[in-house]
Amino acid sequence: MNFKISSFANRTEIFGFLVLAVLIVVILPLALDIFRLNLIGKYLTYAFVAIGLVLCWGAGGILSLGQGVFFGLGGYCMAMFLKLEASTPEATKIQSTPGIPDFMDWNQLTELPWFWEPFHSFPLTLVAILVVPTVFAYILGVAMFKRRVGGVYFAIITQAIAAILTILIIGQQGYTGGVNGITDLRTLMGWDIRTESAQYTLYFVNAFLLFVVLLVAQYVRKSKLGRLLVAMREKEDRVRFSGYSVANFKIFVFCLGAAFSAIGGAMFTLQVGFMSPSFVGIVPSIEMVIFTAVGGRLSILGAVWGALIINQAKTLLSEAFPELWLLAMGGLFIAVVMAFPNGLAGLYTTYVEPRLPKFLSGNGGKDADDDSDADVPLASKQAAE
Amino acid sequence: MFDGYTFSELTSILAMQGFAGLILFSVFVLMALGLAIIFGQMGVINMAHGEFMILGAYVTYICSNVFSTYLPSLFGIYFFVAMILAFIASGALGAAVEWTMIRHLYKRPLDTLLATWGLSLILQQVYRSVFGAREVGVTLPDYLLGSFQLTDMVEVPINGVFVMCLTILITAGVAYLMFKSAWGRQVRAVVQNRAMAGAVGINTAKVDRGTYALGCGIAGVAGSAFTMVGSTGPTSGQLYIVDTFLVVVFGGAQSLLGTIASAFAISQSQSTLEFFLSGSMAKILTLLTVVGILMLRPQGLFSLKIRR
Numbered sequence: 001m002n003f004k005i006s007s008f009a010n011r012t013e014i015f016g017f018l019v020l021a022v023l024i025v026v027i028l029p030l031a032l033d034i035f036r037l038n039l040i041g042k043y044l045t046y047a048f049v050a051i052g053l054v055l056c057w058g059a060g061g062i063l064s065l066g067q068g069v070f071f072g073l074g075g076y077c078m079a080m081f082l083k084l085e086a087s088t089p090e091a092t093k094i095q096s097t098p099g100i101p102d103f104m105d106w107n108q109l110t111e112l113p114w115f116w117e118p119f120h121s122f123p124l125t126l127v128a129i130l131v132v133p134t135v136f137a138y139i140l141g142v143a144m145f146k147r148r149v150g151g152v153y154f155a156i157i158t159q160a161i162a163a164i165l166t167i168l169i170i171g172q173q174g175y176t177g178g179v180n181g182i183t184d185l186r187t188l189m190g191w192d193i194r195t196e197s198a199q200y201t202l203y204f205v206n207a208f209l210l211f212v213v214l215l216v217a218q219y220v221r222k223s224k225l226g227r228l229l230v231a232m233r234e235k236e237d238r239v240r241f242s243g244y245s246v247a248n249f250k251i252f253v254f255c256l257g258a259a260f261s262a263i264g265g266a267m268f269t270l271q272v273g274f275m276s277p278s279f280v281g282i283v284p285s286i287e288m289v290i291f292t293a294v295g296g297r298l299s300i301l302g303a304v305w306g307a308l309i310i311n312q313a314k315t316l317l318s319e320a321f322p323e324l325w326l327l328a329m330g331g332l333f334i335a336v337v338m339a340f341p342n343g344l345a346g347l348y349t350t351y352v353e354p355r356l357p358k359f360l361s362g363n364g365g366k367d368a369d370d371d372s373d374a375d376v377p378l379a380s381k382q383a384a385e
Numbered sequence: 386m387f388d389g390y391t392f393s394e395l396t397s398i399l400a401m402q403g404f405a406g407l408i409l410f411s412v413f414v415l416m417a418l419g420l421a422i423i424f425g426q427m428g429v430i431n432m433a434h435g436e437f438m439i440l441g442a443y444v445t446y447i448c449s450n451v452f453s454t455y456l457p458s459l460f461g462i463y464f465f466v467a468m469i470l471a472f473i474a475s476g477a478l479g480a481a482v483e484w485t486m487i488r489h490l491y492k493r494p495l496d497t498l499l500a501t502w503g504l505s506l507i508l509q510q511v512y513r514s515v516f517g518a519r520e521v522g523v524t525l526p527d528y529l530l531g532s533f534q535l536t537d538m539v540e541v542p543i544n545g546v547f548v549m550c551l552t553i554l555i556t557a558g559v560a561y562l563m564f565k566s567a568w569g570r571q572v573r574a575v576v577q578n579r580a581m582a583g584a585v586g587i588n589t590a591k592v593d594r595g596t597y598a599l600g601c602g603i604a605g606v607a608g609s610a611f612t613m614v615g616s617t618g619p620t621s622g623q624l625y626i627v628d629t630f631l632v633v634v635f636g637g638a639q640s641l642l643g644t645i646a647s648a649f650a651i652s653q654s655q656s657t658l659e660f661f662l663s664g665s666m667a668k669i670l671t672l673l674t675v676v677g678i679l680m681l682r683p684q685g686l687f688s689l690k691i692r693r
Contacts, residue, residue, distance in 0.1 A: 063495050063498070065498075143680040144680060144683075147680065147681075147683055148683070149679075149680070149683040151494070151495065152424075152428075152430055152494055152495065152498075153634060153679075153683060155430070155495065155498060156430075156630045156631070156634055157634075157676055157679060157680075159627055159630070160627055160630075160631055160672055160675070160676055161676065163627045163672065164669055164672045164673060164676070167665050167668055167669055167672075168665070168669050170665065171663060171665030171666060171669065282623075282627060283623075286502055289499065290499070290502075293499055323510065323513075323514060325510075326506045326507065326509060326510035326513075327506075327507055327510050327511075329503070329506055330503040330504060330505070330506030330507035330510070331503065331507065332503070333499060333500065333502065333503030333506070334486060334500050334503040334504065334507075336499075337490070337496045337499045337500040337503070338486065338489060338490075338500065341493075341496065
């Protein structure tokens with residue numbers, strides 16, 4: 001296979017990957033205690049969603065306000081497995097029906113619902129984590145993109161779906177754990193996930209998966225498909241007239257984003273130890289769009305930085321000044337949209353990168369210029385003018 | 386789900402729930418009218434619409450307190466004063482927001498969504514700081530309490546009828562303004578072709594600001610009506626924003642008639658189903674049906690045929 005690294009990422013991008021890798025894998029684990037590191041791990045699970053959004057929204061121009069749905073589905077699949085493992089007949093013998101999760105017993109269920117059955121098996125769970133959200137995204141994508149529903153309407157419908165799923169989870173308490181979600185998760189295949197060593201391991205597994213997802217996303221962006229996505233965002237009709245099936249590309253990238261989010265959701269459940277509808281609905285879904293927007297909607301690395309920085313700021317601010325948090329977040333959001341639509345990554349490429357030493361600035365200036373120009377959406381270029 | 390009810394009982398239940406749904410319908414229509422103007426006509430996705438509504442609700446709450454403390458003799462008419470003030474307050478805030486934020490974003494509709502979401506976060510926090518996190522309610526004047534007894538099973542709440550009449554008046558006013566007045570013609574001209582409207586001498590910036598302010602002002606009036614059915618808290622508006630967007634999209638974004646029809650369909654099906662199912666399942670069924678229909682018919686129930 002004729003594969004060259006330079007066709008995959010230019011030097012600046014490799015430099016960016018390395019900086020992020022060193023930060024996540026070396027600096028943060030050394031500098032922080034396990035409590036803080038676990039929090040960072042939690043933030044990084046949002047980065048999975050943000051990377052998916054960069055592909056869907058930044059590259060493809062499809063803004064989904066329902067990514068929390070996929071994050072939640074992935075997280076719930078993992079939580080269902082862990083919950084079943086925690087509800088052995090011995091551990092739950094004080095219940096009127098031993099062997100089913102405690103919240104089912106409280107809601108007078110006497111047997112396990114059928115859709116919980118596959119989650120006794122770990123391989124099936126892993127498959128479900130990826131397949132359930134992807135298939136759901138596929139159905140939604142086919143239903144909407146084939147009918148050329150796009151843009152604003154797509155955003156509103158995905159948002160409505162996030163609302164529906166939240167209401168469904170909260171309403172069907174006996175099957176889903178209701179508003180509290182699925183809590184009290186202890187072990188994964190007999191391995192206690194609440195110990196410090198397990199949390200370290202999970203952090204590194206999470207970091208590893210994050211880089212796998214980053215590489216896949218980078219591959220998609222650099223492939224012909226990535227180019228087509230950008231072309232569709234700018235002039236959808238021309239791509240369609242050129243004979244490409246626009247809907248299929250959109251469905252693919254939407255499914256990919258959903259799968260990324262689901263991995264994030266599953267890792268979230270493992271690291272945090274519970275899953276609840278408060279990570280599914282409209283507010284978390286839009287917050288994930290915020291991470292992407294602040295980090296830079298065109299940059300997958302920016303999305304990771306956005307998720308890290310915003311969440312860290314949220315934790316610090318809401319510990320110190322709980323009142324200020326919403327004001328700061330709202331203000332930041334308006335500022336990002338109004339003043340620098342390409343987010344932190346945009347600021348980086350405009351102000352920091354030109355001052356970096358020559359050897360970092362990639363395959364000569366010309367190529368890099370072409371690249372950045374092609375990536376900036378028309379609308380924001382017009383706004384800048 | 387209809388087992389165990391006789392036919393006359395069923396009709397009574399439907400009538401009762403239908404009238405109960407009227408208030409929900411009115412709030413939906415008023416919210417959606419504002420949004421239909423802002424989103425359907427201008428293409429701005431106003432995620433802060435719920436917060437504009439809640440501003441109106443808080444203004445009504447303040448009025449109710451001021452009148453009962455200082456002007457108890459005039460308490461009967463406070464609601465009308467409150468509505469006018471709510472319209473002015475929300476409209477003024479809307480105009481200010483348009484001037485500072487929205488006018489820079491007309492070419493980027495998806496970004497208006499993000500920016501107004503930021504605005505809604507700020508407004509929520511401001512409400513929480515000013516009015517406290519606890520939900521507040523208003524006192525209604527005596528003549529709005531109670532209900533008419535139509536038959537021995539069917540009762541109609543008076544405040545529901547009142548809000549309903551109000552909604553019809555406002556809707557008629559908006560329809561007149563949009564489709565019969567000179568200003569409405571300008572709005573529609575700007576919406577259809579901004580450059581050309583500017584070329585024939587319409588001050589598009591001014592029309593935009595007026596349109597946005599009008600939409601927000603109507604949301605404020607919706608907030609006034611909302612105080613009759615629910616208590617007002619900093620985040621109450623957020624609960625309605627998805628429903629409202631669905632109402633507007635379902636009706637066909639450009640059509641005011643469609644907005645009213647879809648508000649009626651959604652609120653009535655929700656309130657009727659609520660009697661037979663749990664509240665959450667009623668909502669899920671309604672929303673799912675709407676989303677399903679939208680997937681089959683993305684342009685909504687009523688769509689204008691415009692050549693683009």
